[in-house]
Amino acid sequence: MSKTSVSRLARELKQFLAAQQEDDLIVAAAPKAAAMVSSAKTEEKQAPQVLFQQPVETQTTSKIAHSGDTLTIEFRRPASVHSAPILQEDSSMMTKSQKETALKELAEKIKNCSRCPLGSTRLNAVPGEGNVNADLMFVGEGPGFDEDRQGRPFVGRAGQLLDKMIVAMGLTREQVYIANIAKCHPMIDPSNPDKHGNDRAPNADEIACCRKYLEEQISIICPKYIVALGGVSAKALIADAKSLGALRGKFYDLHLDQVTLPRKVQILATFHPAALLRNPGWKKDAWLDLQMVMDKLGLKGARK
Ligand code: SF4
Numbered sequence: 001m002s003k004t005s006v007s008r009l010a011r012e013l014k015q016f017l018a019a020q021q022e023d024d025l026i027v028a029a030a031p032k033a034a035a036m037v038s039s040a041k042t043e044e045k046q047a048p049q050v051l052f053q054q055p056v057e058t059q060t061t062s063k064i065a066h067s068g069d070t071l072t073i074e075f076r077r078p079a080s081v082h083s084a085p086i087l088q089e090d091s092s093m094m095t096k097s098q099k100e101t102a103l104k105e106l107a108e109k110i111k112n113c114s115r116c117p118l119g120s121t122r123l124n125a126v127p128g129e130g131n132v133n134a135d136l137m138f139v140g141e142g143p144g145f146d147e148d149r150q151g152r153p154f155v156g157r158a159g160q161l162l163d164k165m166i167v168a169m170g171l172t173r174e175q176v177y178i179a180n181i182a183k184c185h186p187m188i189d190p191s192n193p194d195k196h197g198n199d200r201a202p203n204a205d206e207i208a209c210c211r212k213y214l215e216e217q218i219s220i221i222c223p224k225y226i227v228a229l230g231g232v233s234a235k236a237l238i239a240d241a242k243s244l245g246a247l248r249g250k251f252y253d254l255h256l257d258q259v260t261l262p263r264k265v266q267i268l269a270t271f272h273p274a275a276l277l278r279n280p281g282w283k284k285d286a287w288l289d290l291q292m293v294m295d296k297l298g299l300k301g302a303r304k
Contacts, residue, residue, distance in 0.1 A: 093222060093262050099132040102220045106213065110183045116209035118184035118202070121193060124151035128179030128217060135297060136171070137223040138162065139214065140272060141232040142182035142206075144199040153178045158274040162229070165273065169290055170299045177221050181233050182210045201232045211236070212258050219259040225293055226254060226265060230272030237267055244269055248289060251296075268293055 094102065107127040113119055126143040129152055138154075146156035154162045163173050182202035189198055202210070218226070228234040231244035238252045247269040254265040270289035271282050294301060 094220060096133055099220050103127075103132060103217065106216055106220070110213050113183070113213075116184075116206045117190075118182065118186055118206055118210075121187060121190040122184035123148045123193060125183050126151055126153050126180060126185075127183055127213070128153055128177065130173070130177035130179075131175050132177070132221055134175060134177040134221060135224045136175075136293065137177040137179065137218065137221060137226045138166075138229055139226055139233050139237060140178075140180045140229040142180050142199075142202045143185045144274075145185070145196060148185035148193070153180055154273070157277060158272065161273040161276060165286070165290060168287070169294050170301060177223060179214060179217055181214055181236050182206050183213055184210075201230075207232070207236050215256045215259045218254070218256065218265065219261055222262055223265060224263075225251075225296060226267040227290070227293060228267055228269045230275060231269075233272075234267075234269035238269065244271070248285070249292075251292070266296075 107125075110127045111125045113125065119125075122143075126147050130137075140154060140158075143153065144156055144158070146159070147153055153159070162178070166173055166176060185193075186200050186202045186206060187193060187198045188200045189195060192198060226237065228237050231247075234244055234247045235241055237254065238247055239255070240247060240252075251266040251268050254261065254267045268289060271279075271286045276283050276286055291301070
């Protein structure tokens, strides 16, 4: 390849790279480019091949240079550019009254829903409740016996413990939003809704059917942080099949399937209050989890 050809190729590649606006491509780095030029030298008529690689984060910016027969091409993403979709902070947040209206309409849809078999055995659907402008949202698995009767989330014994956990964080139930993955009561024996101890976690089909309601709810409220209560909730929202023990202890960026969030929402997994009632020894670990959220929210008593 002549020096003129190398210059032309460099020019064309510069134009091509500029057109990409540094989105997510990396063109062959120096060693590969040099090898391509060397190969092209013996096959003048063969069109130059350009290899695309997965982007990497680096401080290096785009650079094209040639020296003799060696064409060096570097095109790298600046470290500040993230591969995840960029969420515009608060750019399309609803007003309080818009949120209230949207959640009311959503609750009506849920109350009339029969997308999965739980719709035919529930006494009351349980959409969720709380502060529509909450920075913190708790998401459990599904309503139980008491919730089915009252149409409200976390009002039984587990709910009383959740209330205590919220107060220990320096908040009130009215300051947060509380919901479940499934909005209707999953029962072990649906033919006997009056039986105590008949609760179960929602199965994968029920979660998939009901997911759109929770996603819509999260996008309307758009809290800064979500605490997933229990393994079923954590796995569904973090989209990871790992055990609760493996998911705990770190924040994850929330990515929803069906709606776009107007700002970044992070999620942390901890134990379900019902599990804490059965295993009081886990409360210490649950408290450590909640302190991580308190730290993020700037609440007093957070562990530094
Ligand atoms: S659990 Fe969800 S999807 Fe199933 S009937 Fe109730 S609201 Fe509809």
